[in-house]
Amino acid sequence: MPSARTLDGREIEVSPEALAGLQMRLRGPLLLPGDADYEASRSVWNAMIDRRPAAVARCLGSADVIAGVQFAREHGLLLCIKGGGHNIAGLAVADGALMLDLSLMRGVWVDPRARIARAQAGCLLGDVDRETQVHGLAAVLGFISLTGIAGLTLGGGFGYLTRRWGWTSDNVVGMDLVTADARLVRASEDENPDLFWGLRGGGGNFGVVTGIDYALHPLGPEVVGGLVAWPASAAPEVLELYRTLAETAPPELTLVALMRRAPPAPWLPKEVHGQPIVAILACYSGPPAEGERLVAPIKAFGKPVGDVLLRRPYVQMQALLDATQPKGRRYYWKSEYLPRIEPALCAKVIEHAAKIRSPHAAAILFQIAGALNERPDAHSPVGNRDARYVINLTGAWEAAVDDAANVAWAREAWQDVRVFSTGGNYINFLTEDEGRERVEAALGPGLARLAEVKAAWDPLNVFRVNRNIEPT
Ligand SMILES: Cc1cc2nc3c(=O)[nH]c(=O)nc-3n(C[C@H](O)[C@H](O)[C@H](O)COP(=O)(O)OP(=O)(O)OC[C@H]3O[C@@H](n4cnc5c(N)ncnc54)[C@H](O)[C@@H]3O)c2cc1C
Structure with a gap:
């Protein structure tokens, strides 16, 4: 492993033994520079972005995400999270970070009676459209089917159905999230409502989202x-x-x-x-x-x-x-x-x-x-x-x-x-x-409350490779 970056900006070496220990805690592969797939994992949609994480954990489920967050906490490592890798600013990837790459987590389950789709956070928009249309239903998503659902939804999200049903995030009924202290929690109107509020526009500031539940609407084919x-x-x-x-x-x-x-x-x-x-x-x-x-x-x-x-x-x-x-x-x-x-x-x-x-x-x-x-x-x-x-x-x-x-x-x-x-x-x-200045213009009056939610859920600012909200 090349030297890794810590949360306080230092360069450190992580021993091969420690890395072997992390691999044993993961179901998905751990990639280091030089490994097959490392280059594909670190690359993002915008070729202007060229950053090299120290290691990439390709997560297969919430348990892998928990293991990755725990490891980063034990070693004080900078963490970054990759969904669909479409963010134009390259917020999925940081030099020297431990990257949690969720792009293997692409399962979608549709409950046609409840009109809800449960999607793993590594899904691309097209994954959700394909499964929901089997039932004549659709989620409010964006215009390009290769965009990741996680980044899009956490930042708002709009597409062809927005005029009828609002921002993508207005159509979320719940999310599963791994917190900075590596706990898996639920965010919805009934459970952790402050977190649920923050997740619908506040980006990846509060943890690693592992699943998103969308309200669906009859549509098509x-x-x-x-x-x-x-x-x-x-x-x-x-x-x-x-x-x-x-x-x-x-x-x-x-x-x-x-x-x-x-x-x-x-x-x-x-x-x-x-x-x-x-x-x-x-x-x-x-x-x-x-x-x-x-x-x-x-x-x-x-x-x-x-x-x-x-x-x-x-x-x-x-x-x-x-x-x-x-x-x-x-x-x-x-x-x-x-x-x-x-x-x-x-x-x-x-x-x-x-x-x-x-x-x-x-x-x-x-x-x-x-x-x-x-x-x-x-x-x-x-x-x-x-x-x-x-x-x-x-x-x-x-x-x-x-x-x-x-x-x-x-x-x-x-x-x-x-x-x-x-x-x-x-x-x-x-x-x-x-x-x-641009982030303030984008988030407007919500920024102050976001900072409070951040302080409650990520006081040490573990999740900072994003449009970062400093805890207050
Ligand atoms: C070609 C193109 C078309 C687009 N079209 C639309 C559109 O029609 N409508 C629209 O609203 N937007 C659109 N966007 C913008 C899009 O919403 C953002 O680029 C969004 O960040 C992409 O999400 P992603 O998961 O692919 O991104 P990534 O680059 O993987 O991640 C973006 C940010 O989200 C964080 N993140 C990702 N996954 C998670 C997770 N599971 N938990 C916590 N944080 C996470 C990352 O850490 C990063 O900070 C488009 C972008 C592109 C490049």
Whole structure:
């Protein structure tokens, strides 16, 4: 084992005997640098992140997590936790830490009568969709099926069903968690309600979540969903269409607008590939016939260069964008919550989209208005109950030599659209270089209460490789 980092910042050696002891306490494998799978375990979605934990415990269940936390406590080691590894800031991995990699814990059990799914914390979104759709049910999750449920849910979570049922975290009925003193506890409205409150937006600050129970909703198997794209020259009219349709759309319909260069997708003609486009992404999750009626104005608008907005299985819809966000590219995002879409904002989006040089970058407007606005701010720390849209300026490129130009694009565009913000932002979209001020904007008034929950459950700040809340 290379030298490991302690909680108080020292470098220490952990003896081979101690490591052998840890392996004996684990059911899953313990990986050290040089072992097969170590590189895969330490790597995360964003190739900008390149960190090397001292060791990786690939946990198979809560007992392994308990063993890992106990070992870290005995040796004073820094701990990090990996779910789906999708966090853009790379919060799953830290140099010199003992990593608890939960990516082998992907079981899902559905109780169709109670309409609850119990998912192990290493699940990706697609794992839960696949099992819940067997019963004609769905959880409120995100747009890319390869994202981890744990990081997404602990930070809030939004997707195509958010307009109907709120943040992902609003739909959690309970979680199992291994605490800093290595106990397995339950968090729900009835058990440890303060912890349950904190977990719905406070990230991985309170322990290692090993299971999440989601309330499910009847849905599918078909939705009306997909994209229609036009040349970027049509953007003023298309974004105006988006703006007006979104204002009156029922909660079953979620509309997303985006501008980027056309990917080499089979549904777009070859001559369009690489050219700037504007697109509307829609998903109607109610009766398909009604969905077809509601999306007809989008399909009939202007002269699209591509149209794959049609009836399709919900599970397919949930994975529709996966290929656009592969693991291993370099990514840098800037985002804000918006109270509305204003014409002046659309003009700024068009202006900055025209400056995109990378074939993978995009300016995206997500619609989230609906159920989340109906709960009080204090319901959970995810807050931001005034958010009706999200803008995300998603820098994405291949080579390190292009880092500065792509980061600059996202930052410059963001400087220009910030004035349209609610003042809040999505904590799960914050990049590595965004600090305390942005976290405060993301968590707002919930931060003080989060610090109290932190003090009660993790007074020594064992769980600090995250958007850290200092105990008070
Ligand atoms: C391509 C892409 C698409 C996305 N789409 C959406 C979307 O549609 N909607 C949305 O809301 N968000 C979306 N996100 C953001 C996403 O919610 C965050 O990136 C989230 O952190 C991912 O969770 P993860 O488990 O994959 O992350 P990881 O990188 O594994 O972990 C993120 C953080 O959570 C902590 N953590 C992970 N597992 C646990 C656990 N079991 N217990 C305690 N702490 C844990 C980690 O320690 C780390 O601090 C997207 C991100 C990407 C990269």
